[in-house]
Amino acid sequence: MADYAVGIDLGTTNCAVSYFDLQKDQARGPEQTMLTIPQLTALGTVEARPLLPSFLYLPHAQEFPAGSLSLPWDPSGAALAVGEFARAHGSKVPTRLVASAKSWLCHAGVDRTSAILPWQAPADVERISPLATSAHFIRHLREAWDHQHPEAPLAQQDVVLTVPASFDAAARELTLQAAQGAGLPQVTLLEEPQAAFYAWCEAMGESFRKRAQPGDVMLVIDVGGGTTDFSLIAVTEQEGEAQLVRMAVGDHILLGGDNMDLALAHAVQQRLQAEGRKLDAWQFHALTHACRDAKERMFQEPELAAAPLTIPSRGASLVKGTLKTELSRTELTTTLVNGFFPEIAVTELPRTARHTGLAQLALPYAQDAGVTRHLAAFLTRQARALATAHDAPVKVAGQAFVHPTAVLFNGGVFKADALKNRVITMLNSWLAADQGAPLQELAGAEYDLAVARGAAYYGWVRQGHGLRIRGGTARAYYVGIESAMPAVPGLTPPVKALCVAPFGMEEGSQADVPPQEFGLVVGEPTRFRFFDSSVRRDDRVGTMLEDAEGHEELEAAAPIETTLPAQGGDEGRLIPVNLQAAVTELGTLELRCLEKNGPGRWKLELNVRMKA
16 A cells, blocks of 8 residues: 555646655644755755756756766766756757657657657757656656655655646556656546646635535636646535536647747847847747746746846857846736737637648647637537536536636646736626626635645545545547448548547446447558547447548547557458447546457557546
8 A cells, every 4th residue: 555645746847746644644634745856956056946847958968067967866967957957057058958848748740759859959969759858857756756755665656647637648648658667657647627626625624615515616727838728627416415526628728838938038029129139049049938937936026027038149140248138027917918818708719720821840839829718718618518418517508608606726827916817807707798696716725836736635535535526537539430432533431430438437437339330450550540529428439420530529639550469361351340448447448349259359548537
C-alpha cells in the first residue's frame, strides 16, 4: 500500500507537487504539504522552491564550467538545465530554450516523439522531442521527491498526474509515456479543471455543503499557459446526500498564456517601432520571453506600475547593444482584457476563417483569441446537447445557454483581477438577458498550486474520503469504418463512425457492439481512425454515423498506426470479427476484435481517462 497520495501538476509554465501522508491519523481531516523542489537558480546555485518552471535549456558543450549544472542527486552535473535557471538564462539565448512543451505534446500535426524543439532553432542546436522534454520535467520532480523521501520512492506512491480536460486520447497516452520514461510506471490522469475543483472542496471543508446545493451548476474556467479549458460540474442529490456530476468538458482550445505573451510582445514591438527602434526575429523571440517574465511579476505584484524589459542583441547591425524598455500596467491590462476577453453577446461565436491559403507550421493556436467567445460557444453548444439528453443532471430546456450558478477560476492569468472581473461581468450580462440569476465566484486556492493540491486531494478521496466527482467518460468515442462500395476511379470510400464507447461509460465496464459484418486487416501496416464527440450524449454502442469526416459534431482523434499479428497465410486478409469495447479501471478504452468462429483476438487501446 502506498504511503502517500501525490498530485503532480505538469503545467505549461510551472510544475508543482503536493501530497498527503496516508499513514497519518486523518480523523481531524487531511493534512496536505507542498513539495519544495530543488533546482538551479544560477550557475552552481541550487535553491528549493514550490514551483518548477517548465523550461528546459540545451547548453552548448562548452558553454558552462564543468559541474556548474550539478543537482543534489546528480553531483556529476547534468547535460541540460531545467527550471528557474533555464527560464532566466534561456530568455537571453532563446534559440536554445525549450518552452511550451506541453502545448507541443498535444499538437497532432507534428511527430511528438521526434527531436523538433526548440522549434526552428539553428542547425547547430541539438534538439529534443516534446515527449522527452515532458519526461525530463517529471524525472526532475521524481528525483527531487526521492531525494527528500528516500524511504518512500515516488514510483511506489499513489501518483495523480494532471492534464488539460481538452487533451485528446493521443496526448493523454503520450503523457503516460512521459511518466513511464521518467520512472513512474503507474500514474492516474486527472483533468486539471476537476483538480482545481477538488482543491476548492478541500479549502471549503465541511462548509462546502452550505455553498453547493442540489441544482447548482459550477463552471470551471481554466486558462493556463497553453490551453483554455471549460468544465461544468452539477450538484445533484441521491438518497439525501449531495453528489457531484461532471456534466461536460470543452473541446481542445490551444489558447492561453503563450498567446498573451505574444500579444504583449507585439504591443511593445509596435511602440518601439514608432520610436524608431526595430527588432529582428531573434530579438522578438527574446522580447516574448521577457514579456512572459514581466507579466508574471506584475500578476504577483499588483501594486507594480511597470516592469522592465531587457532585450539582448546579437550584434550592431540593427540595434547597438542591449535594448531596454518596460511593460506598463496599462499596456498589460488593455492588451489582455480587450484582446482576450472582449465584451460580446452570448450568440457571438469564435471566428474560424483563415486569412491566407498558406500558413507557417507551428503550434496550432486557436484562430480566435477571444476567450469569452469560446466560452459563449461552449455554454450554448452544451445547452443544445443537454436539452435532449436523457441523462442531463439539470434542466436546461428553454435556456439559450447553460446557466452556471457559480464560477471557479484557475490558471495563472486569473491572478489579474481585471480578467476575472471581465468574465464575471460577461457571464452575468448573459444571464440577465436570458432571465437567469447572477452567479457567485467560488474563492479558489492559490492559482499556481491549486491543480497540484487538488490532484493530491483526489488521491486522498480515492481512499474513501470526501466527495468524488462522477460522470464516466466525458466524450463519446467512435472508430472509423470504411464503407463497402464498388470501386470508382478517383473516389475514396467514405468513412463511417461506429460508436464503441458512449458518453458517460463507466470505468470497469464493457459492452459488445451489436453483430455487424466487420473485416479486420492483419499482417500488414494499417491505420485505425478514431473520432470523439463532447455533445452527442445519447448515442449507444453500435450507433453508426454516416460521413464521419464531415460530421460537425465529431472531432478526429489521433489515429493508431500498427500491424496486427497474423496467423500463417492470413497476411493481408480481411478477418471477420465481432467488436467489444471496455473502459478499464485505469481509464483505457480497449477495442477488442474477436474472430468469428475462430481463436483470433486483437486489441487496440486509447487512453480516455476523463473521470475523477
